[in-house]
Amino acid sequence: MPDIEAKERKIIKSTRKLSDILFENATFLFALLIAAIVIYIFYEMFMDSAESREKFGFGFITSLNWDSVRGEYGAMTFIYGTVVSSVIALIIALPVSIGVAVFLTEIANSITRSAVSFLIEILAAIPSIIFGFWGIYVLAPFMRTVIQPSVQSVFGFIPIFGGSGAGFGLLTAGIILAIMITPIITAITRDVLKAIPVSQREAAYALGATKWEAIKMALLNAKSGILGATVLGLGRAVGETMAVTMVIGNKAQIKESLFEPAYSMASVIANEFAEASGTLHISALIEVGLILFGVTFIINSFARLLIYSFTKKAQTR
C-alpha cells in the first residue's frame, strides 16, 4: 500500500503554555549549570596554574624539589605519597569490603543486615577531620608503640618495613584511608551482588556447590562491578585531604619505608595554600590541584562507566 505510506499526515501537536516552557528551561539551565561548573573548575585551575606550568613545564611532574624559599617546585614527592597511601588503602579495604558485602547479602539475617548497614552508613558520614583527629591521638601512637616494633622485629630486614617513623607516615595514612573508603566499596559491591540473579546461585547449589563456592561464582560474575567499586574507592582515597594531612607526617620526601613520613597532593594544598609565599607558590599549588583533579576525574569516569555498564547488563539479564 505505497499510496497510504506516502499520504501526508496532519500531526496533532500539543500546545504548551508559556509557564510550562519557562519551567522546563529553568530546570534545563540548572542542569546545564552543573556541567558548566565542572568545566569551569578545570578551566580556572588551568589558567591559574599558568605561571608554574610555563616555568617548570613537564619537569614539574617528575621533579622532587619543593622549595618555596628558592622558588623551585616539583610535584613528584606528593604524587608518590598520594599513590602509595591510596594503594595501601585499597589493599586493606578491598578484601574487607568484599567480606562485608558478602556478609550483608548472603549471611546476615535481616536485623543484623540493617544494623550493620546502618553502622557502615554512619562510618561513611563521619567527617574526615574526626578521622584525622582520631588518627593523631589514637592510631599514630598505636602505630609507633605496637605495630611498628612488632612488624620490624619480624620483617625489619625488608626495606619497606624499616626506618624509624614516629607513627606518622604512609602506612598510617593508608590505614586511615582504608577505614574511610570501606563504606563506599562495600555499598557498591553489595548493590552489585544484589543485582546478580538468585537463579545463578540456585544453579550452583543444584550442582552440589558449597555456600562459599556459590558465593564465589556470584563474585566472579560481579567482577566488573566490583572493579568499578574499587576504582571509585581509589578515587575517594586519592582526593581525601584532612585525615591524610593529619597523619601522613607532611614531609616532602620519598623514602623506602612505609613507616616514614611523606606528603600527599591534597595535603600540601591544605597546608600551604592559605599562607603561600607569592604567586609562583600559589600557581604551583594550583598545578598540583590540577594534577589531582585530572587523576580523580579519570579514575571516577572509569569507575562510573564500569558501574553503569555492569548495572545495565544486570538489568537486561
Add this chain to the structure above:
Amino acid sequence: MTEEKEILTVSPGVQTDKTEFNPEEAYEKSKFALETENLTVTFNGREAISDINSKFRKHTITAIIGPSGCGKSTFLRSLNFMHDLTPGAEVSGSIKIHGKDISEYDMTDVRRRVGMVFQKPNPFPTMTIYDNVAAGLTLHKRQSRKILDETVERSLRLAGLWEETKDRLKVSAMALSGGQQQRLCIARTLAINPEIVLFDEPTSALDPISTSKIEETLYMLKKDYTIIIVTHNMQQASRLSDYTSFFYLGKLIEHSKTRTVFTAPKNKLTEEYVIGKFG
C-alpha cells in the same frame, strides 16, 4: 436525584472557565461530542493504531473492546493528549470536540473537557479525600471555599462515594479501599466538570462489588456526560454501553449499536471475538 441535578446546574466556578466558547451553541451544531478522522498514533515510527474514523454521540456510553494490544488504550489516550508524556509518540489525523478541531483548543483546556479515569486507582497519596477531589480546581486557580465545598460534595455524590466519606473528608485518600479509591478518582475527574469522560478499563483491578457500584455510577452519569470506556470484559460492554467499537490490530473493525455488535455483527472478526474464539 433531583437534588443532584440542581447542584449540577449551579456549579458556577467551573462554567466560567469556558467563556470563549459557548457550549449550548456547539451542542446544537453537532450531535456528536467527539469525532476522529484518520486518527493514527505511531511510537517511534511504528503504527499502534491507524486511520481510526469514529464518532461518539452525546450522552451515550461507547464501549471499546478488542484483544490485548489491539490499540484500545492507545486510541483512548490520544483523545486527551495523554501521549504527550510518551517519548517517540506521534498523533496524526484530526480530532473534533463538539465539531471544533482540537487544535483550536488549548491543551490543558482539552484535558479539562475530556476527563480520564485510569485502569489503576491513582489518588494523590499526599492529599486528603477532600483535596483529591478539589485538586483539579485548586491547582487550576484559586477558588472560594464555598464553591470547593459544593463541588466536592456534588462530585462525591455523583461517584456514589459521598455517604461513605462525608464524615472523613480530611483523611488521607490512601485510607480508602481500592474500589473506593477508584470512585474517588471518578469524583476527582467529575469535579472539573468535563463534557466527555474516558474510562480506561476502570474496573479491571477491582472486586465484583466495587465493579457493580462503578457500573451503576457510569450508567447514571450518561445523562450529563458522554462516556467512552475501554473494557476487556464483554459482559460489561453489553450491560453498559449504547455503542460498541471493536478494535483489532490497531484498526477499528466495527462500530455499531451494542446490540448489533453482540447479536448480529457485520464483520466476521467481530463475531469471532464476541463469541470468544480468540482474545
Add this chain to the structure above:
Amino acid sequence: MTDYYSMIKNNSRGRKLKSRVMLFLCVFAAMLAILPLVYIFFYTTIQGASSLNLEFFTELPKPVGETGGGMANAIAGTAILVGLGSIFGIPVGILAGIYVTEYSKNMFANIIKFVTDVLSGIPSIIIGIFAYGLIVIPMQRFSAYAGGFALGLLMIPTITRITEEMLKLVPHNLREAALALGIPRWKTTIRIVLRTASGGIITGILLAVARAAGETAPLLFTSFGNSFWSSSLDSPMASIPVQIFNYAISPYDEWHRKAWAGAFVLISLVFIVSLIVRLATRNKYSQSA
C-alpha cells in the same frame, strides 16, 4: 559449567571446611569494618562529652593559657556557612534532578548524570581552590560567601542524585492523573510529583547538609577562620571543622579538649541525621510493601 563440575569432583569435606572458613572470614570482615567506627564514636564521646558545657556553646574561644571559653562563633559560623550553601545548593540540586527525570529524554540526561557523578568525585580541596579563585581573589579577602559557595557546590551532587531517585519512585500514573485534570505540566511536577517525593528528598537534603557541616578542606582558604564573631558575610568566618583542625594540630591540651568537644558535636549531628534518615526511609519502605 565446567567450573561447577570440577568443583564437585574435589573432595567434599575439604570444600565444606573451606566454605566454613571463608564465611567466617566474611563475618570477621564485618566486625573489622565496624570496629573503627565504634572506637572513634566512643573515644570522641568520652573525650568530648567531658569538656562539653554550656560555656562551649555560648563563649568565644579564649587565648592560650586561659581556661574556659567555647566555640560559639564556630558553631554559629558553621550554621551560617551551611545555610549559605543550602541557599545555593538545594535549588540547583533539586531543579537539575527534576530536569533529569522529568524532562530530558535523550543522551543529555546521561551526560548530566555523569557530570553529577564527576562533581561528587572531585576532591573537596579542589572545590576550595575553585571557590578561592572565583570569589576570594576578586573580593581580595577570605569570606563567608566563598565558604558557603564551596559547601553549596559539595551539596549539589547528593541532592541532585536523591531528587532523581525519589522522583523516579513516584508512579507514572500520578503524573497522568494530574495532567488528565488539565493541570499544567510544571504545576503537576511541583505540586504533585515533587510533593509526593518530598519525604525522600528532604532526608537526602539532611544528609547533604550534615556532610557539608563536617567539611574542612574547602573552608581552609575560603571562609578561613576567625577567633571572634564575624562582622559580616564578606569577612572571614569560623567554623567547627576548621576550628577543630587548628586546635588539633596545636600543642596545647586545653585546645585539644575543646577540639574533642567540637568533634563530639559534629559526630552527634552525623549520628542524629543518619538515624532520622534511616527511620524515615524504613518507614517509607514498609509503607510501600
